[in-house]
Amino acid sequence: AFELPGDSTPTPGVITRYSFPDIIKPEGRYLIYLHGKIIENEGIHAVSPEFGPYEYVGTLKNFADEGFNVISEVRSANTDGYAYADRVVNQINSLLEGGVPGENITVVGFSKGGAIAIFTSSKLRNPHVNFVLIAICGEEVNEIPGISLAGRILSLYEKSDEYGSTCKPLVERSRNVTGFNEIEFTTGLRHGAFYTADPTWMEPLISWLNEEGR
Numbered sequence: 001a002f003e004l005p006g007d008s009t010p011t012p013g014v015i016t017r018y019s020f021p022d023i024i025k026p027e028g029r030y031l032i033y034l035h036g037k038i039i040e041n042e043g044i045h046a047v048s049p050e051f052g053p054y055e056y057v058g059t060l061k062n063f064a065d066e067g068f069n070v071i072s073e074v075r076s077a078n079t080d081g082y083a084y085a086d087r088v089v090n091q092i093n094s095l096l097e098g099g100v101p102g103e104n105i106t107v108v109g110f111s112k113g114g115a116i117a118i119f120t121s122s123k124l125r126n127p128h129v130n131f132v133l134i135a136i137c138g139e140e141v142n143e144i145p146g147i148s149l150a151g152r153i154l155s156l157y158e159k160s161d162e163y164g165s166t167c168k169p170l171v172e173r174s175r176n177v178t179g180f181n182e183i184e185f186t187t188g189l190r191h192g193a194f195y196t197a198d199p200t201w202m203e204p205l206i207s208w209l210n211e212e213g214r
Helices: 015-017 038-040 058-064 081-098 113-122 168-172 190-194 198-213
Strands: 029-036 068-070 107-112 130-134 149-159 175-187
Touching: 015 058, 029 058, 029 081, 029 113, 058 068, 081 107, 081 113, 107 113, 113 130, 113 149, 130 198, 149 168, 149 190, 149 198, 168 175, 175 198, 190 198
Parallel strands: 029 068, 029 107, 107 130, 130 149, 149 175
Antiparallel strands: none
């Protein structure tokens, strides 16, 4: 059964609807969204001086409107991403134990959330679960020792973003990747390209899940 390691403070306000479900539907499609660090610091209405508002709740709603059972929560400030990945692993294992096929479970992580998704994939080692890594890979991340991805991987990054680029080197040294696709965007919006629930990146992500996650 799902257990909450560490701080189990209820998620605030409007996103309680995206808490881990009391009842698991084996036929459902589940999407765990891991937000960027700015939400840890500022909460669900975070605004970056560089990139503008982070449409966290809007992003969750868009995924829910596509038919996914969305799971997400606001992490505490300065969360240890590697340790937090254990919580996500527990969530995924609870879904699997509840009869949900791995193909119907997706972890989407943006920025720091993408790093947590990488740690989760490496710890879970399940070849069937889907992982979407958004604006996180780069020389520093790709060379973290002891990290090896597993599952179906989609990488999304913006060409003008100084914080995230290709995940290919990480994928190439990972033995248990069962599918890989990567899309480079050229919006010129840098890291902020993924702050909004923009169809530019949402639509190819959903299309990939509809093809790969069945």
